Amino acid sequence: MLTTQQPVLRRFWYPVMPIEQLLNGPQAFTLLGQPLVLWLDANGQPAVLADRCCHRSAQLSLGIVENGCVRCPYHGWEFDSQGICTKVPQLDADTAIPKTYRVPAFQCAERYGYVWVCLDEDPLQPIPRIPEFTDPSFRFIQEFYETWKVGGLRAIENSFDSAHGHFVHASSWGDQSNPQPPPIDEVTETEFGFVMKHWLEVLNPDLQKKNLGIGEEKTIRTNTRTWYMPFARTLKIDYPNGLTHFIFTAYTPIDDQTSQVIQFCLRNDTEAEAKAADIIAFDRQVTLEDRVILEGTDYDAPLSLAEEQHMASDRPGIIMRHRLARLLKEHGETEQRRSDRVAPATPAKVEATRV
Secondary structure: OOHHHOHHHHHOOEEEEEHHHHHHOOEEEEEOOEEEEEEEOOOOOEEEEEOOOOOOOOOHHHOEEEOOEEEOOOOOOEEOOOOEEEEOOOOOOOOOOOOOOEOOEOEEEEEOOEEEEEOOOOOOOOOOOOHHHHOOOOEEEEEEEEEEOOOHHHHHHHOOOOOOHHHHOOOOOOOOOOOOOOOOOEEEEOOOEEEEEEEEEEEOOHHHHHHHOOOOOEEEEEEEEEEEOOOEEEEEEEOOOOOEEEEEEEEEEOOOOOEEEEEEEEEOOOOOOOOHHHHHHHHHHHHHHHHHHHOOOOOOOOOOOOOOOOOHHHHHHHHHHHHHHHHHHHOOOOOOOOOOOOOOOOOOOOOOOOO
16 A cells, blocks of 8 residues: 555554654655644644745755744745744835745644644544553653555554564564464444453563563563554553553654654653663664564555465454555555566577578
């Protein structure tokens, strides 16, 4: 599925950038192939427009913020958060600015320290609700913000694949001597995706012993994984000692082949009990192990089950593919695939030449 070719995917909210980055002025981001400019308006609220001036197509993200508006670097035209041109320096002060002088604007909001954007006026789902974020017994740890060369569906499927960990994460927590994951306890479909519950026995390396406060060589993770269509998830890991490690990850689609990976975690412990730097270091190791594999996959993941083989632990990914296929059908779309895929050339017959 090519994400940029499926219009219905524009009707979801995506986290695109830490809001603190906007303190440095206008910033550029590409969402689903749409170039955007983001900045903070006069009230300190995020604003987002198409990153093209309507005059001569200059990138607004190369400009500055002036009076809460983004100012084009080419001729100084200024645009507010609605995309309306509020100033044209080349016009006399008493000359009305034509109403056609405007740039497309999009919905945006700040949540969990990030700017979220929806490219459609009518989102299909709200921004995911994370109660732990406002729970005073949890602390917030910002983890990763980086670009991966992977398609959104490949990445989000991996987040629910309980069989890959013992191999991909053999250097962190995987146990290749016990490769068969326990059966998935339950998968409950919801309006926004599904909730999956299962448990997993994992190795407990030295750094994790410090992070978890668990000294045994192995421990049990009781996992609650929640899928938010199309490419976001939460993972709530409960440990036997009462510790909860809660992870939010989004694979925001830049284009068909590239995702912006956004991850933060919430924990019901303190810095004195486990240093944030150590927690980030371990999760960093795990995500880099995923990245090596995922960037080698085919970004054009099929929704059809016929093109790839499957096993029991693929159940969550299969549900994802069914739900996304249904989403497309409900909105009058068909799955768009890579157009340049061609069959291998048949070797030409070599005719013997008489000398």
